[in-house]
Amino acid sequence: MIRVLIVEDQSIVRQGLKMILEQNEQFTVVGEAENGLDAIVYLENHLVDVALIDIRMPKMNGIEAAHKIKVRWPNIKILILTTFNDEEYALQALKLGVDGFLLKTSDGQKLISSINSCLEGGMALHEQVAAKVLPRLLEKPEADSIDVHLTPREFEITKLVGRGKTNKEIANELYLSVGTVKNHLTQILQKLDVRDRTQLAIFAIKHDLL
Numbered sequence: 001m002i003r004v005l006i007v008e009d010q011s012i013v014r015q016g017l018k019m020i021l022e023q024n025e026q027f028t029v030v031g032e033a034e035n036g037l038d039a040i041v042y043l044e045n046h047l048v049d050v051a052l053i054d055i056r057m058p059k060m061n062g063i064e065a066a067h068k069i070k071v072r073w074p075n076i077k078i079l080i081l082t083t084f085n086d087e088e089y090a091l092q093a094l095k096l097g098v099d100g101f102l103l104k105t106s107d108g109q110k111l112i113s114s115i116n117s118c119l120e121g122g123m124a125l126h127e128q129v130a131a132k133v134l135p136r137l138l139e140k141p142e143a144d145s146i147d148v149h150l151t152p153r154e155f156e157i158t159k160l161v162g163r164g165k166t167n168k169e170i171a172n173e174l175y176l177s178v179g180t181v182k183n184h185l186t187q188i189l190q191k192l193d194v195r196d197r198t199q200l201a202i203f204a205i206k207h208d209l210l
Contacts, residue, residue, distance in 0.1 A: 020111060
């Protein structure tokens with residue numbers, strides 16, 4: 001059972017998200033929070049697999065909450081939900097290492113598939129968000145060259161992460177086990193000094209490794 005925390009200041013939205021998720025037997029909503037601060041307090045005493053977090057909330061907004069959660073509980077997948085189609089929010093969230101960014105206009109099926117993609121190691125971006133964010137990510141880095149020492153296999157995996165592939169999809173494409181892919185990813189993150197696969201994907205896009 002996948003344990004979900006919903007962080008949203010509007011009660012009616014929380015109820016709607018909970019109803020959508022719990023119609024699917026693989027999910028259980030274990031907690032609700034009205035703001036980022038309440039979410040942090042909840043996570044100190046409860047186990048959660050996925051946190052759905054709104055952007056604009058009182059006391060502590062979604063960006064600040066996502067940052068604190070990723071620092072303290074890096075294994076929790078974070079999917080940002082918002083009504084604001086603003087690339088600056090998306091860029092901030094992605095740089096913090098969140099696992100997805102969806103508009104609240106998304107339907108229930110899109111929400112479910114996005115959560116599953118995050119859990120499988122992918123990165124979920126709403127199409128409208130991607131249309132605005134990808135051009136920004138494609139801007140060339142300030143440095144003229146990249147001094148990295150990745151093996152050919154590590155370069156292959158980095159490219160596939162940049163294309164949004166999950167660990168399972170990478171394993172199938174390269175005829176590897178999922179465990180082997182995870183081991184390679186650990187080495188890649190250390191070599192490139194990036195925190196997680198989201199930042200690795202951004203790195204791959206920015207440095208034209210696709």
